[in-house]
Amino acid sequence: MNQKAQISNDKGLRFFGKMTASVTHEIKNALATINENAGLLTDYIAMAARGRPLDTEQLNKLSMRIKDQVKRADTLLKTLNRLAHSVDDPIKTVNLSEILQLFALLSVRFAAPRGITVDIGGRPESINIQTSPLLLLNALFLCLEFSMEATGRSQCIELKPEKTDTGVRIYFSPLPGIDRLSNDSFLSSQIPDLLENLTADFIIDTEAKSVALDLSDPLRPS
Amino acid sequence: MRVLLVDDEEELVSALAERLLLRDIDAEWFTTGTDALQRVESGCFDLAVLDMKMPKISGLALREKLHAKCPAMKFIFLTGYGSEKDFASATAKVGTADYLVKPVDIEVLLGRMHELLNSERGVK
Numbered sequence: 001m002n003q004k005a006q007i008s009n010d011k012g013l014r015f016f017g018k019m020t021a022s023v024t025h026e027i028k029n030a031l032a033t034i035n036e037n038a039g040l041l042t043d044y045i046a047m048a049a050r051g052r053p054l055d056t057e058q059l060n061k062l063s064m065r066i067k068d069q070v071k072r073a074d075t076l077l078k079t080l081n082r083l084a085h086s087v088d089d090p091i092k093t094v095n096l097s098e099i100l101q102l103f104a105l106l107s108v109r110f111a112a113p114r115g116i117t118v119d120i121g122g123r124p125e126s127i128n129i130q131t132s133p134l135l136l137l138n139a140l141f142l143c144l145e146f147s148m149e150a151t152g153r154s155q156c157i158e159l160k161p162e163k164t165d166t167g168v169r170i171y172f173s174p175l176p177g178i179d180r181l182s183n184d185s186f187l188s189s190q191i192p193d194l195l196e197n198l199t200a201d202f203i204i205d206t207e208a209k210s211v212a213l214d215l216s217d218p219l220r221p222s
Numbered sequence: 223m224r225v226l227l228v229d230d231e232e233e234l235v236s237a238l239a240e241r242l243l244l245r246d247i248d249a250e251w252f253t254t255g256t257d258a259l260q261r262v263e264s265g266c267f268d269l270a271v272l273d274m275k276m277p278k279i280s281g282l283a284l285r286e287k288l289h290a291k292c293p294a295m296k297f298i299f300l301t302g303y304g305s306e307k308d309f310a311s312a313t314a315k316v317g318t319a320d321y322l323v324k325p326v327d328i329e330v331l332l333g334r335m336h337e338l339l340n341s342e343r344g345v346k
Contacts (some may be wrong), residue, residue, distance in 0.1 A: 033234040035325035040237045050236075112277070113278070
């Protein structure tokens with residue numbers, strides 16, 4: 001493996017760790033919420049044993065809360081499982097719609113604390129591309145981090161994929177605050193090796209108020 | 223005992239407050255540091271139980287602000303950190319004695335609360 005590929009792999013591993021830590025932290029929160037609500041149920045039952053009547057409405061509410069949190073934890077575990085399988089093959093055919101859905105789930109914990117939502121629209125047209133799923137997720141995440149600095153008053157970042165002659169381009173917009181950001185430091189410090197290994201490019205369009213990840217399909221004839 | 227609970231997980235913090243109330247502890251809960259700070263304008267608590275990781279104001283930053291307003295208030299931190307490394311880095315900041323990992327056993331939390339209030343070894 002050449003040095004650039006090694007650097008890119010190391011960055012991919014760090015990204016994988018960061019996402020895993022984030023999702024498992026969220027799972028802990030779901031479990032802690034289940035723990036408190038189950039504990040409260042136990043408290044009510046203990047009080048009923050001492051003669052206080054049970055409030056069925058309260059019990060029902062707690063039961064619903066527990067069910068909701070189990071569902072939340074299940075969604076998080078499925079997300080983690082999909083992330084884990086993203087490294088099964090270094091390069092494979094990726095359904096862009098599916099990878100964007102996974103990306104949206106992974107990015108919630110980073111965007112939501114800043115009051116930002118990530119919108120991937122309905123189900124975008126079916127686009128398949130040969131790429132590294134993990135490196136693509138990593139590049140998308142770096143684009144999102146850049147975009148979150150440029151949202152200005154907009155609190156929603158929309159991701160829109162479009163087919164190109166050589167692959168696909170994924171737009172992040174609207175970014176009204178993009179003018180005041182310097183892309184030089186971002187590009188030089190963060191992603192050149194990653195982009196090279198992905199055969200991708202990062203495009204900033206200050207007029208359209210967007211950034212885009214331009215991804216080439218290495219197996220597509222040019 | 224008057225306890226302030228702050229955690230952005232509403233269903234967690236409200237259930238915890240209810241469990242403390244059932245044990246005759248006067249607990250009030252908030253999901254943001256901003257709301258908690260606004261509340262202490264009208265009076266301090268004996269102890270605050272804070273989530274470490276919250277949007278906008280972290281648990282540690284909130285402790286500083288609460289301590290400035292209520293110097294006698296004691297603090298316990300809750301966190302979802304899962305690994306030994308995470309635990310070590312977090313405890314280095316706050317001290318192991320005042321730090322509990324979620325999910326928390328209510329009896330352990332109560333024990334820690336009483337310990338803190340019956341001694342002077344709280345984080346100030």
